[in-house]
Amino acid sequence: xxxxxxxxxxxxxxxxxxxxxxxxxxxxxxxxxxxxxxxxxxxxxxxxxxxxxxxxxxxxxxxxxxxxxxxxxxxxxxxxxxxxxxxxxxxxxxxxxxxxxxxxxxxxxxxxxxxxxxxxxxxxxxxxxxxxxxxxxxxxxxxxxxxxxxxxxxxxxxxxxxxxxxxxxxxxxxxxxxxxxxxxxxxxxxxxxxxxxxxxxxxxxxxxxxxxxxxxxxxxxxxxxxxxxxxxxxxxxxxxxxxxxxxxxxxxxxxxxxxxxxxxxxxxxxxxxxxxxxxxxxxxxxxxxxxxxxxxxxxxxxxxxxxxxxxxxxxxxxxxxxxxxxxxxxxxxxxxxxxxxxxxxxxxxxxxxxx
Numbered sequence: 001x002x003x004x005x006x007x008x009x010x011x012x013x014x015x016x017x018x019x020x021x022x023x024x025x026x027x028x029x030x031x032x033x034x035x036x037x038x039x040x041x042x043x044x045x046x047x048x049x050x051x052x053x054x055x056x057x058x059x060x061x062x063x064x065x066x067x068x069x070x071x072x073x074x075x076x077x078x079x080x081x082x083x084x085x086x087x088x089x090x091x092x093x094x095x096x097x098x099x100x101x102x103x104x105x106x107x108x109x110x111x112x113x114x115x116x117x118x119x120x121x122x123x124x125x126x127x128x129x130x131x132x133x134x135x136x137x138x139x140x141x142x143x144x145x146x147x148x149x150x151x152x153x154x155x156x157x158x159x160x161x162x163x164x165x166x167x168x169x170x171x172x173x174x175x176x177x178x179x180x181x182x183x184x185x186x187x188x189x190x191x192x193x194x195x196x197x198x199x200x201x202x203x204x205x206x207x208x209x210x211x212x213x214x215x216x217x218x219x220x221x222x223x224x225x226x227x228x229x230x231x232x233x234x235x236x237x238x239x240x241x242x243x244x245x246x247x248x249x250x251x252x253x254x255x256x257x258x259x260x261x262x263x264x265x266x267x268x269x270x271x272x273x274x275x276x277x278x279x280x281x282x283x284x285x286x287x288x289x290x291x292x293x294x295x296x297x298x299x300x301x302x303x304x305x306x307x308x309x310x311x312x313x314x315x316x317x318x319x320x321x322x323x324x325x326x327x328x329x330x331x332x333x334x335x336x337x338x339x340x341x342x343x344x345x346x347x348x349x350x351x352x353x354x355x
Contacts, residue, residue, distance in 0.1 A: 003112040005146045005174050011090045012117050016176065016205055019218075019236030019258070020053025021251045022092060023243040024061035025079055026300060027071075029314040035071055037078065039310055042353040044082040046309060049349060050342065051251030053237070054092030055079055058107070059120055060152070061241040061297060064098060065316050073110050080115050094148060094239070098122040101137050108144035118146045118176050120239070124157035131165045135172075142174040148239070149178035151191055151209070158182065166194025170204045179239045180217075181209025189222065196224040196231045206235045211242040211283045215276035218257050219268050241296065242283050245303040248342035253279075278337050285333045291323030298322045302330055307346045309353075 005013075025047070028039035047055055057079040058072055066072050080093055095111030097104045097119040108119050121141055123134055141147060149169050152158025158181075169175060180191045188210060195201050208217035223232045243250045253275065260268050286303060288295035298321045301313035313322065334341065 001112070002143055003117075003145045005176060008117055008146065009090065012092055015053055015090065016092055017236065019205075019207075019254070020092065021051060021237060021243055021247065021254055022054040022056055022094065022207070022239040023047050023052050023247050023250075024059045024239065024241040025055050025057045026244050026297070026304065026310075027062050027066060027075060027316070028310055029312070029316070031312060031314065033314050033316060033318070035074065036311070038354070040075070040078055041082045042309055042350075043304070044079055045086050045353040046346065046349070047247055048083060048087045048091070049353075050247035050345070052091070052243075052247055054094060054239075055083060056094040056096065056120055056239050057116075058096035058111075059094075059241075060096070060122070061244050061300065062096065063297060063316050063320075064096075064122075067099070069316055072107065073114070076111060076114055076116065092117055094118050094120050095145075096120050096122065097141060097145075099125050101140050104137070104141045105144050108141055112145045116145070118148050119144075120148045120150050120179060122150050122152060123159055123161075124152055127157065127159040129159075131162065131168075134159075134161075134165065135168050138169055138175075139172055142172050146174050146176045147172065148176055148207070151178065151180050151182045151187065153181055153183040160187070161190070163190040163193040163197065166191045167197040168194075170195045170198035170200035175200075175204055177205040177207050177236075179207050179209040180235070181211070183210055183212050185213075188217075189224070192222045192233055193224045195233065196226050199226070201231060201233045206233060208235045208238045209240055211240055211287060212280050213276065214238060214240065214242065214279050214283075215253065215257070216273070218254060219261070219273065219276075221266070241300060242279075242286060244300050245286060246282075246340060246342050248345045249340050278340065282333045282337050282340060285326065285329035288323040288326045288329075290325060290329065295322035295326045299326055299330065302327065306330075307343060308350050309346065
């Protein structure tokens with residue numbers, strides 16, 4: 001049965017509106033590059049206990065080519081089964097959707113049938129399509145599951161989209177949110193303008209995917225003009241590949257931002273604002289910015305490997321691995337910013353997660 005926004009439990013909608021930490025779930029493989037069900041379960045348990053409010057599965061960090069390997073439904077089913085078995089608290093479950101309209105609709109039906117609440121819709125496969133064609137595609141997929149728009153950075157295949165596209169997208173009734181991840185301030189503001197122009201700022205929730213500006217996206221207000229009047233919106237939370245590592249610290253950082261905003265009527269301390277550059281420095285190593293994001297997935301695997309959650313950094317594509325010098329960059333940020341890690345938390349719980 002198609003899933004509509006009105007079908008979602010109120011506790012899920014409330015959690016989405018209040019804002020939460022949603023890590024993009026990696027894929028655990030063994031040395032033969034086969035699905036490692038044991039380690040995958042451990043990862044899900046880690047995210048639950050780290051305080052994540054949801055999980056995004058089948059997305060870029062999970063490796064889009066799980067589809068070519070016949071793993072899409074297997075990986076989605078594993079995550080939701082393990083999440084439900086490990087905790088009774090409600091968590092937002094988001095599936096990645098990609099490909100042409102037929103494929104994306106089929107994936108949406110699979111996700112909804114498994115119990116997922118929303119689909120994060122990548123438009124990378126339709127990068128050459130017109131905006132009219134893209135909106136028609138989004139409308140078709142929205143008939144199957146509530147949508148989260150995805151402004152994917154161009155460096156990994158995302159198309160450039162206008163503020164008018166985002167206005168039209170926000171007007172689709174079964175849209176829940178937009179993950180804003182162009183890694184570009186101008187394009188981020190285009191999304192804000194689009195939502196405000198649609199009058200959808202209370203209905204369509206903004207989530208940051210800008211791994212290069214996580215703290216500031218969460219901390220600062222964004223203002224656009226409508227009918228000559230300023231309209232201010234905020235990012236509610238984040239849906240981030242960066243948050244696939246050091247997740248317990250990310251949950252604490254979001255809680256700290258929310259607490260300071262509530263306590264100080266919107267004024268944040270210089271110390272918290274300065275945290276943005278430190279988190280971004282860590283991201284530069286994890287995502288392999290020096291090599292144009294070549295090792296963005298393998299770098300996150302390396303952090304999880306060092307913590308003992310993964311046995312190796314293997315990806316489905318043998319050519320997808322860390323970039324030159326990336327391991328040394330991860331060494332560097334561990335030395336400089338190790339206090340931002342959650343290594344102690346993982347060390348204290350790893351045996352239980354692997355049981």
